[in-house]
Amino acid sequence: MLLLYNIGIRAYYFAVLIASAFNTKARLWLTGRHRQSVANTSDSIWFHFASLGEFEQGRPVLEAVRNQHPTHPIIITFFSPSGFEIRKKTPLADAVYYLPLDTAGNAQRFIASIKPCAAVFTKYEYWYHFFNELHRKDIPLYVISAIFRPDQIFFKWYGSLHRRMLTYITHLFVQDNNSKQLLDQLNIQHVSVSGDTRFDRVWANAQQPKDLPVIASFKNSQPVFIAGSTWPHDEELLASLVPPYPGWKFIIAPHEISEEKITRLMELLPKEKTVRFSQIEHLPAPLSTYQVLIIDNIGMLSSLYQYGNIGYIGGGFGAGIHNTLEAAAFGMPVIFGPNYEKFKEARDLISLQAGFSISSKEELSTITDKLIANEDTLQAAAKIARDYVDKQKGATELIMDKLRLKLE
Template sequence: MMLLYNLGVRLYYLAVYIASFFNKKAKLWITGRKNQTVIRCQDSIWFHFASLGEFEQGRPVLEKMREQHPGRKIVVTFFSPSGYEIRKNTPLADAVYYLPLDTPANARNFIDAIQPTLAVFTKYEYWYHYFKALHQRNIPLYIVSGIFRPKQVFFKWYGGLHRKMLTFVSHFFLQDERSTQLLQAISITNTTVSGDTRFDRVWANAQSPRDLPVIKNFINGKNAFVCGSTWPEDEKLLAVLVAAYPDWKFVIAPHEIGEEKISRLLSVLPQGTAISHSELVKQVDTYSQQHDILIIDNIGMLSSLYQYGRIAYIGGGFGAGIHNTLEAAAFGLPVIFGTNYQNFKEACDLIALRGGFSISNETELIATAKRLTDDAAFYEQSSATAKRYVDEQKGATEKILKLITV
């Protein structure tokens, strides 16, 4: 199994390398690792995140660690360019790197260079050689906001190597009891159900969101749909929603903001009704009356956009899976999303509580929106439910920090 694992890692590298000749993200993945120099340090605290979403999820723990141990070096690593490129200059870390490929030599060299006294991985990202190297050096390794599902390789008959990987973890801080039971079934008992640190992050953001006067002026006191991390499949449906709600404003933040992607989005929307954020900031006074749709063509605004909305549509539900529903729910926005949400506990919870709604086609989207916009009592109940759900689930960070020894 070890031979297959090592072969799989190298084949993945080869596939990304080939893709790098025509894919920007793949090129960043390759060149970022090739060009980086890891600076040696001592007694660091190492945080690893798969991507930007996991960074935001683990950020409350990172912030508290930084606050409580101001003299310690913080090293942050990312697997994905979408995390590294956006957070490479974060003031929360003394050094930010791409995680080198998971080989025995890379793991030894990287850990020898940063010399961590503990490591914190968020949600997932299980790398055998890094975990083994930490274990061999008696460096505590913590998983925060961990969540497990029966279909994962750890619980398959052929998952022996991956189960061994879990034995290298010092403690698992899990999102739910179901994950505890799954781990217990394979004799992993060093667990605590602490909840999901994302609730702490989105709750804090909702208490003091960034002021966005351009967005406020664009909406101009009207009702607004805020559509976050949308993909082409979502945007086809949103074009129908736009036509059904001519008196509403729409703020659409597509998942990918390249020029080609923005042009494609514009092509499915009614002509003359949409403007990009970069164009909007160049205009004055009358722009809020000239356009009904605002396309966010930058990164970093989405979590604060929801404060100006009344209903949220969250993208990704017709692809690999929905994006962050909690950022919107924290502001009391009912959330609508596609059909692929089953692996996201918070989405399942919101549906059960009637603070979230899954739709599979334009008919269901219009029907759901109509009920939320026409039935004031139903809307208020859904809005209050979404907000209360976030309020009641926060507190994971405090539970985790009580048990982590630095």
């Protein structure tokens, strides 16, 4: 199995190499790793995140460790360029790197350079050679906000290598009892049900969001429908909502903001009613007179939700929905596409009638009509969403109780 794993890792590298000729993300993934130089560090605490979403998910633990262990250098690695490029200068770390390709040699060299006294991985990043090297050097390894499902490779007959990785982890902090029960079947006992640290992160953000006066001016005391992390299929459906609701404002924050993507989105919307955030200073009319605002930058979304009444979360017509909790924490019912089953919080919100899954333009219209036409229904769903996040927070404190014992 290890031979197949190593072949797969190298095949992935060559696929990225080929894609880098025409794909910006692949090019960043490749050149970022080739150009980086890892400085020698001692007694560091290493945090690894797949991408930006996992960084925000693990951020409460990162901040707590930074505060409680100020003498330890903090090293952060990312797998994806979307995380590295946005957080490469975060003050929460002493150094930020791309995670090198998972080979035995890379793992040995990287860990020898940063010399961690502990490593913390978030949610679902499992890399054999890095885990093996940490285990071989007796360096504590923690995985936080982990979640397991029966269809994952750990529970397949061919998943022996991945099951071995689980034995290299010092402690697993899982999101729910179902995950713990699945791990029990594998006789993995070093497990605690701590919940999901994303709840702590989004709740803290909702208590002290960054003021955005420009967005308040656009809102102009009108109700706002905010669509975050949208993809083209989402946007085609959303465009149909604008004409029927002239009393509502719409803010759309696409997942990808290349000029090509933004131009395509603009073409779906009423030209005279739509404005890009980057062009606000050059408008022929007051901002408050426009109905649709396109956010063509990165980093505003988590603060945007404070101005909204209904949220739409993109990605549900692709690999899976993005972060529903950021919107829910501000007391917004959330709508999303059909691919949500892997996300416990989405299933929970649906069962509580504060989340709604749609598969078509007609279904989106029906749900939107239901929420807009009945203020009591909208307010009830908003309160349920906010209360749900409030009740789920606290994972960071549970995790830190165990981490503290190991890092002192």
